[in-house]
Amino acid sequence: MGLRFRFCLVFLFVLVVSVVGVSLPCFGVGSSDAFSAISDADGRVVVCYRAVADAERAGANVSSLLEVLNEASWLLSRAKLAYSQGDFDSAVVYANECRFMLDGFVDEADGLRRSAEAAAHWDFMVNFVGSAVGAICVVVCGYALWVFLKRREK
Amino acid sequence: MKEYGLLYWVAVGVIALLVASPFLSRVLVYPRTEFFTELWILDADHRAENYPFNVTRNQSYTIYLSVGNRLGYCAYYLVQVKFRNQTQTAPTSFGPIESRLPSGLPSLFNMTVFVADEQVLEIPITFSFNYTWDEQFSKVKLSSLRLNGVELNMSNCILSWDADEKAFRGFLFFELWLYNSSVNSFNYHGRFVGLWFNMTVTV
Numbered sequence: 153m154g155l156r157f158r159f160c161l162v163f164l165f166v167l168v169v170s171v172v173g174v175s176l177p178c179f180g181v182g183s184s185d186a187f188s189a190i191s192d193a194d195g196r197v198v199v200c201y202r203a204v205a206d207a208e209r210a211g212a213n214v215s216s217l218l219e220v221l222n223e224a225s226w227l228l229s230r231a232k233l234a235y236s237q238g239d240f241d242s243a244v245v246y247a248n249e250c251r252f253m254l255d256g257f258v259d260e261a262d263g264l265r266r267s268a269e270a271a272a273h274w275d276f277m278v279n280f281v282g283s284a285v286g287a288i289c290v291v292v293c294g295y296a297l298w299v300f301l302k303r304r305e306k
Numbered sequence: 307m308k309e310y311g312l313l314y315w316v317a318v319g320v321i322a323l324l325v326a327s328p329f330l331s332r333v334l335v336y337p338r339t340e341f342f343t344e345l346w347i348l349d350a351d352h353r354a355e356n357y358p359f360n361v362t363r364n365q366s367y368t369i370y371l372s373v374g375n376r377l378g379y380c381a382y383y384l385v386q387v388k389f390r391n392q393t394q395t396a397p398t399s400f401g402p403i404e405s406r407l408p409s410g411l412p413s414l415f416n417m418t419v420f421v422a423d424e425q426v427l428e429i430p431i432t433f434s435f436n437y438t439w440d441e442q443f444s445k446v447k448l449s450s451l452r453l454n455g456v457e458l459n460m461s462n463c464i465l466s467w468d469a470d471e472k473a474f475r476g477f478l479f480f481e482l483w484l485y486n487s488s489v490n491s492f493n494y495h496g497r498f499v500g501l502w503f504n505m506t507v508t509v
Contacts, residue, residue: 188356208380208422214380215425218420218421218422225418225419226417233415279328283330290325294314294321304454
């Protein structure tokens with residue numbers, strides 16, 4: 153009787169350990185996983201922000217990029233709130249959604265920045281250099297014509 | 307030739323100015339000297355008239371929080387949503403804006419927003435309060451704030467009866483923080499807006 157009881161006890165212990173061991177990863181994520189996911193998403197948001205700021209500084213229209221970034225940051229805010237409330241599953245889901253939303257974002261911002269830089273260079277050459285040189289040419293040509301007309305009159 | 311000289315040089319000058327106008331429009335522009343952020347709240351009709359004051363339990367209200375960026379660059383802001391009663395600390399409102407301090411209360415929710423230079427971002431805020439009235443001690447105990455679909459815990463907040471105003475008054479406010487890329491963190495930007503509410507109870 154005692155031997156059977158011990159056997160049952162050991163069997164039950166092994167069963168509980170194996171069930172808990174298998175099911176824990178399926179049922180939820182730990183705080184460290186959630187923290188890591190949020191940190192990744194946070195870092196990506198900052199990288200994207202810097203890319204947008206560079207594009208804007210170059211003169212690009214970044215309004216469509218900012219819409220995406222604002223949506224992603226809302227998801228990140230939800231992730232942080234879920235984390236603070238101990239809801240690590242939701243925190244990971246929101247953080248991952250945020251990261252997925254920002255896939256390819258930096259490339260797009262860099263593309264806009266390059267286009268804006270090319271347009272700004274062209275604009276500078278035409279409207280700044282071209283305009284100043286053109287005005288000087290008008291004055292010089294006007295003077296040359298004036299001298300020519302005076303000599304012809306003599 | 308001499309009698310047309312003045313006319314000729316005036317014509318040359320006008321043409322030269324016309325050609326130089328794109329150049330001059332850039333050179334003669336007065337540079338921006340003031341860099342700041344605007345923060346304001348409007349009511350549900352986009353006016354500054356009918357802000358909600360007497361609120362009912364679990365009733366939804368809408369306001370619009372707007373952030374105007376005049377900093378000269380695309381800004382990354384953090385809006386901290388806080389709530390206080392009459393005795394809890396408020397953010398400082400006086401003195402130079404750079405030396406103002408935020409409220410020491412914990413933030414209920416943090417919203418991060420990005421605003422391009424010279425742009426205004428309008429954030430619709432829909433909220434409702436859940437609270438209970440302790441008739442015996444004449445207090446209102448808040449349990450949660452539902453803000454844009456997010457449930458926020460307010461279980462530590464209690465409002466006492468304000469005999470002067472004859473109301474259970476609470477202040478919902480939004481503090482603005484600005485991301486500083488050199489230190490990779492947010493600093494308080496010296497600005498907040500908020501609304502006082504009277505939590506109505508049925509006797």
